[in-house]
Amino acid sequence: MTLVVDHPLARARLTTVRDARTDRPTFRDAVRDLTTMLVYEALRDAPVTETPVTTPVADTVGAELTAPPVLVPVLRAGLGMATAAHAQVPGALMGFVGVARDEETLQPTPYMESLPGDLAGRPVFVLDPMLATGGSMAHTIDLLVARGADDVTAVCVVAAPEGIARLGEQHPDVRIVTATIDERLNESGYIVPGLGDAGDRQFGAM
Ligand SMILES: O=P(O)(O)OC[C@H]1O[C@H](OP(=O)(O)OP(=O)(O)O)[C@H](O)[C@@H]1O
Ligand SMILES: O=c1cc[nH]c(=O)[nH]1
Numbered sequence: 001m002t003l004v005v006d007h008p009l010a011r012a013r014l015t016t017v018r019d020a021r022t023d024r025p026t027f028r029d030a031v032r033d034l035t036t037m038l039v040y041e042a043l044r045d046a047p048v049t050e051t052p053v054t055t056p057v058a059d060t061v062g063a064e065l066t067a068p069p070v071l072v073p074v075l076r077a078g079l080g081m082a083t084a085a086h087a088q089v090p091g092a093l094m095g096f097v098g099v100a101r102d103e104e105t106l107q108p109t110p111y112m113e114s115l116p117g118d119l120a121g122r123p124v125f126v127l128d129p130m131l132a133t134g135g136s137m138a139h140t141i142d143l144l145v146a147r148g149a150d151d152v153t154a155v156c157v158v159a160a161p162e163g164i165a166r167l168g169e170q171h172p173d174v175r176i177v178t179a180t181i182d183e184r185l186n187e188s189g190y191i192v193p194g195l196g197d198a199g200d201r202q203f204g205a206m
C-alpha cells in the first residue's frame with residue numbers, strides 16, 4: 001500500500017528540497033511541483049464517470065472524477081502542498097488539521113481541526129510532506145476515521161520506514177504515496193537523509 005513516485009522530474013525536485021543550500025522560495029516551489037506529481041500519481045486509478053463533451057468538431061465522450069478526494073493539509077508544513085493539490089482537483093473540499101510535534105517527546109500536539117462532519121464513503125488525501133515517527137499522521141487519520149473515513153491516502157514527500165511501519169500497524173488500510181522512503185530516523189526524530197524541518201524550510205523557524 002506504499003507507492004513511491006520516482007519519476008525523474010520528481011527525483012530532481014526531491015534533490016532541490018533535500019539540498020541545505022536551497023532558499024525558502026525555491027523550496028516552496030519544489031514542494032508545489034512535487035505535490036502536483038504525487039497527487040497525479042495518487043489519482044492514477046481513480047474511478048471516472050463518462051460525460052458527453054462537444055468539441056469544435058464533433059460530439060464525443062469525456063471523463064470526470066467520480067469522487068474527488070477531500071484534501072486535508074496538516075499545518076504548518078502541509079499548507080505548502082494545499083494549493084498545488086487543489087489545482088489538480090479544483091472541485092475538492094478542503095479540511096485542515098493543525099498538529100505540531102513536541103520535539104522533546106516526539107509526541108504530536110494537536111491545536112486545530114476543521115473537517116467535514118461526515119467522511120463516510122469519500123476518499124481523503126492527507127497532505128503532509130514528512131512522515132517521520134508517524135505520530136502526526138496517525139493522529140490526523142484518527143480524526144478522519146472518527147468522521148467515518150475509510151479510504152485515506154497519506155500524500156508525503158519523504159517517508160521514514162518507522163512511520164510507514166506505524167501506519168501499517170495503526171491504520172493498515174491507509175495508502176501512502178511518497179517521493180521517497182528514506183533510511184531511518186536519527187536520535188532527534190529527524191528523517192535521515194531527509195530534508196530537515198519542512199515547516200521551517202517553507203515558512204521560517206518559529
Ligand atoms: O511523523 P512525526 O514524527 O509526527 O513528524 C512529522 C511531522 O513533523 C512535521 O511537522 P512539525 O511538527 O514540525 O510542525 P510544523 O509543520 O508546524 O513545522 C511534519 O510536517 C509532520 O507533521
Ligand atoms: O525530518 C523531519 C521529521 C519531522 N518533521 C520534519 O519536518 N522533518
Ligand SMILES: [Mg+2]
Nearest residue numbers: 197198199200
Ligand atoms: Mg516543523
